[in-house]
Amino acid sequence: MRKGYYEMYGGQFVPELLMPPLLELEQAMELIVPSRQFQEELGLLLRDYVGRPSALYKCPNLSKDLGFELWLKREDLNHTGAHKVNNTMGQALLTKRMGKPRIIAETGAGQHGVATATAAAMLDLECEVFMGAVDTERQAHNVRRMQLLGAKVTAVQTGTKTLKDATNAALRAWIARQQDTHYCVGSVVSAHPFPQLVRDFQSIIGREVRKQMTEQAGGLPDIIVACVGGGSNAMGIFHEFVPETSVRLVGVEAGGTGEPGCYSSASICKGTNGVLHGSLTKLLQTEDGQIEPSHSISAGLDYPGTGPEHAGLHESGRAEYHQVYDHQALEAFQILCRREGIIPALESSHAVAWVLANKDSIAPGSRVVVNLSGRGDKDMGIVEPLLFNDVEA
Numbered sequence: 001m002r003k004g005y006y007e008m009y010g011g012q013f014v015p016e017l018l019m020p021p022l023l024e025l026e027q028a029m030e031l032i033v034p035s036r037q038f039q040e041e042l043g044l045l046l047r048d049y050v051g052r053p054s055a056l057y058k059c060p061n062l063s064k065d066l067g068f069e070l071w072l073k074r075e076d077l078n079h080t081g082a083h084k085v086n087n088t089m090g091q092a093l094l095t096k097r098m099g100k101p102r103i104i105a106e107t108g109a110g111q112h113g114v115a116t117a118t119a120a121a122m123l124d125l126e127c128e129v130f131m132g133a134v135d136t137e138r139q140a141h142n143v144r145r146m147q148l149l150g151a152k153v154t155a156v157q158t159g160t161k162t163l164k165d166a167t168n169a170a171l172r173a174w175i176a177r178q179q180d181t182h183y184c185v186g187s188v189v190s191a192h193p194f195p196q197l198v199r200d201f202q203s204i205i206g207r208e209v210r211k212q213m214t215e216q217a218g219g220l221p222d223i224i225v226a227c228v229g230g231g232s233n234a235m236g237i238f239h240e241f242v243p244e245t246s247v248r249l250v251g252v253e254a255g256g257t258g259e260p261g262c263y264s265s266a267s268i269c270k271g272t273n274g275v276l277h278g279s280l281t282k283l284l285q286t287e288d289g290q291i292e293p294s295h296s297i298s299a300g301l302d303y304p305g306t307g308p309e310h311a312g313l314h315e316s317g318r319a320e321y322h323q324v325y326d327h328q329a330l331e332a333f334q335i336l337c338r339r340e341g342i343i344p345a346l347e348s349s350h351a352v353a354w355v356l357a358n359k360d361s362i363a364p365g366s367r368v369v370v371n372l373s374g375r376g377d378k379d380m381g382i383v384e385p386l387l388f389n390d391v392e393a
């Protein structure tokens with residue numbers, strides 16, 4: 001396969017001014033990242049600072065309810081509460097090894113911005129995070145977190161003042177200062193080498209699952225399930241198992257409300273081929289190629305595209321993709337809270353919901369692993385009016 005392509009998807013559909021920093025990054029990815037020194041240093045950071053390996057945990061109560069083994073890969077237990085930090089620690093360390101003192105990022109809901117600001121603080125890098133002005137107001141709490149961590153948060157006032165405008169601003173800032181700045185992309189999206197770089201930093205999730213499952217259950221999982229926004233937690237757990245054809249790989253997209261005519265974030269299930277943020281992939285667009293607004297109850301899945309490697313895995317048939325609606329995710333969220341004492345992120349709740357909705361077609365005794373990509377504390381503001389509106393104060 002051509003470098004940077006997954007089946008027909010991927011590539012580098014970018015303005016010429018972006019090619020020099022992309023080429024420099026590709027070289028660093030190929031020379032620095034695989035070196036023993038880099039891997040040892042990153043391994044220690046992930047162990048001592050992030051808290052890896054994250055537990056692989058068999059849910060006692062739900063496994064009994066369902067008649068098969070439900071295992072959770074507990075990325076919610078990482079420092080900062082989600083899988084995103086695996087990638088930002090990797091890219092921040094790479095920034096240092098490339099001799100650059102500054103890291104920038106774009107963020108929508110703020111989770112990737114916080115994870116980048118965290119890694120930057122820890123590794124003593126200057127950090128600037130671009131965020132649409134609408135989002136800085138909606139997510140004021142995360143703006144304060146980034147500022148506490150020493151990052152400069154720049155509110156982007158152009159366009160719809162949301163994620164895509166923040167992305168454009170970050171790209172412009174990278175072009176302007178590529179000598180001293182690394183642009184930290186937050187998922188397996190954008191132009192090559194980013195989808196590969198982010199996947200490689202997240203693939204520790206799947207490597208740990210293989211080892212833990214072998215030790216704790218004596219074999220490989222039968223089914224692996226992960227939610228797909230940009231697709232980084234899913235690629236992180238899938239990658240190790242792509243050659244293991246006995247393992248069924250299931251990506252779960254956010255179907256939104258499910259009402260006819262309403263927007264969703266199900267870019268593989270419902271999208272068509274097009275170019276978004278520098279790569280050819282599946283995305284939600286109108287017939288004349290305008291990107292459609294996306295919607296999901298979970299901010300982290302609310303993205304009109306998906307990583308090109310997922311489009312490729314869908315095309316080849318190696319992985320399957322399904323959608324789950326807001327109300328199903330909300331119900332799975334509550335079930336995991338009540339039955340297992342774990343408050344999951346609304347994103348991760350989509351993966352749990354797919355398992356619950358398909359329980360009758362999963363063979364008894366199967367080993368099903370759900371990537372629990374993050375914890376749900378951040379979602380209290382969303383679930384509160386939905387779940388407690390009948391309670392009089």
Ligand SMILES: *Cc1c(COP(=O)(O)O)cnc(C)c1O
Binds near residue numbers: 227229233234301
């Ligand atoms: C950001 C986020 C996601 C979605 O991003 P991917 O790149 O698809 O993994 C999923 N879960 C959580 C908890 C997140 O914060």
